[in-house]
Amino acid sequence: MGGIAVVLAGIGVTMTRKIGKACYDAVFRQLVLSAEFNSRDDSFRWIISWLSEHPAVSDGKQFAVFTSLRYLGPAGRDLDRDEKKEDVYLLPTGWTMIRHKKHWLVVSREQGDEKSGGSPKERETLTIYIIGGSKEELLSIVRESRLAYEAKEKSRTSIFVADEYSSWNKIASRISRPLDSVVIWPPERAQWILNDCVRFMQAEEWYASRGIPWRRGYLLYGPPGTGKTSLVSALAGELKLPIYVVSLSSSKLTDDSFAELLNGSAPRCILLLEDVDAAFRDRHAKNASGGLTFSGLLNAIDGVAAQEGRLLFMTTNHRELLDPALIRPGRVDVDVRFDRCAKEQVGLYVRSFFRDITDDEVDAFVEAVPSGTLSIAQLQACLLRHRDSPPKALAELRTLLSSM
Numbered sequence: 001m002g003g004i005a006v007v008l009a010g011i012g013v014t015m016t017r018k019i020g021k022a023c024y025d026a027v028f029r030q031l032v033l034s035a036e037f038n039s040r041d042d043s044f045r046w047i048i049s050w051l052s053e054h055p056a057v058s059d060g061k062q063f064a065v066f067t068s069l070r071y072l073g074p075a076g077r078d079l080d081r082d083e084k085k086e087d088v089y090l091l092p093t094g095w096t097m098i099r100h101k102k103h104w105l106v107v108s109r110e111q112g113d114e115k116s117g118g119s120p121k122e123r124e125t126l127t128i129y130i131i132g133g134s135k136e137e138l139l140s141i142v143r144e145s146r147l148a149y150e151a152k153e154k155s156r157t158s159i160f161v162a163d164e165y166s167s168w169n170k171i172a173s174r175i176s177r178p179l180d181s182v183v184i185w186p187p188e189r190a191q192w193i194l195n196d197c198v199r200f201m202q203a204e205e206w207y208a209s210r211g212i213p214w215r216r217g218y219l220l221y222g223p224p225g226t227g228k229t230s231l232v233s234a235l236a237g238e239l240k241l242p243i244y245v246v247s248l249s250s251s252k253l254t255d256d257s258f259a260e261l262l263n264g265s266a267p268r269c270i271l272l273l274e275d276v277d278a279a280f281r282d283r284h285a286k287n288a289s290g291g292l293t294f295s296g297l298l299n300a301i302d303g304v305a306a307q308e309g310r311l312l313f314m315t316t317n318h319r320e321l322l323d324p325a326l327i328r329p330g331r332v333d334v335d336v337r338f339d340r341c342a343k344e345q346v347g348l349y350v351r352s353f354f355r356d357i358t359d360d361e362v363d364a365f366v367e368a369v370p371s372g373t374l375s376i377a378q379l380q381a382c383l384l385r386h387r388d389s390p391p392k393a394l395a396e397l398r399t400l401l402s403s404m
């Protein structure tokens, strides 16, 4: 008898709990709206940036640091050489309540476990609960955060690099580099390439009406440090497009993950494949071990399922080592050769570096550097060591040249 009473009491407690929870959930759902932002989605960045600038948050005491400059892979190295500025956000830790306009918002951040896949940063979610608010109010927060983020990013270039999990990591968002900061010869060539890109981006219908896949490929080749990556960076700034960088030499890449990466890039972007020769000196060199194959590469960049409307840039120091199939017309439409400095480039670069230098001093640099001996990167390194003294820079340059 006593046993039955205990069982009945147990059932009663469980039922009461369940009913209580159901009532609580129903009331909670009625009063509280929520939106979840996953770090895989762009909206996550908007909200993170919006929250970190919200007065109620910036007055807080406990913060977690969130930075978008997380991973500098080999391909990120060059792009990051000029500026090491990070996007750093200070965000509240755990659960936070903030007053926004007429409502209270509760913000919670959660890190997913390994089962949810992807890199740890990719598994993060941020949930905003709005108490007593409407769907429209929740949407207006998302819109507001998007507009603020886009306004902030307007004069910046976003750079994404494929990480070891074969997903995109935003490594930087930096002030766009002006096109005329890249000194190539002849100077009108940079503008020609920019015009070509613009013309392509505006020609979706033209391509569609002729049944031509809407794709354009550029091969930039020449010695190291001559401005290939810098030009891509400047073009991205002028075109207001993000750059997606893949290093083909990564051993983690497979045909599937490469195709997935390309599909996961923004529909309008610059896709930059750096040092293509390192991975594909010839089509047979790879790949017994299951990495990216040559046909996998070709399929992903221009197979039937390949994305359209993006600009493909490939860079190499050794054009002669590339498989002809990779650079045939249709895959590479524009070939641009970069060389070590012509005398005119030395003059232009020195003038733009020192700004208030005299004509005679510029002429001395031009005279000292024979055409085709130094890359701009070498010249730049020397000038940087004596940024306040053109005569000292010139003296060091002469020593350097005499030892070559």
Ligand SMILES: Nc1ncnc2c1ncn2[C@@H]1O[C@H](COP(=O)(O)OP(=O)(O)OP(=O)(O)O)[C@@H](O)[C@H]1O
Binding pocket: 078, 079, 081, 082, 181, 182, 183, 184, 222, 223, 224, 225, 226, 227, 228, 229, 230, 231, 315, 316, 317, 338, 376, 377, 378, 380
């Ligand atoms: N033509 C150029 N105009 C202005 N700066 C240049 C130029 N070439 C190189 N530089 C400077 O030299 C550095 C290296 O340049 P960059 O990475 O663009 O060279 P690269 O040709 O892509 O080299 P690599 O083949 O090694 O990838 C950068 O800091 C860049 O600012």
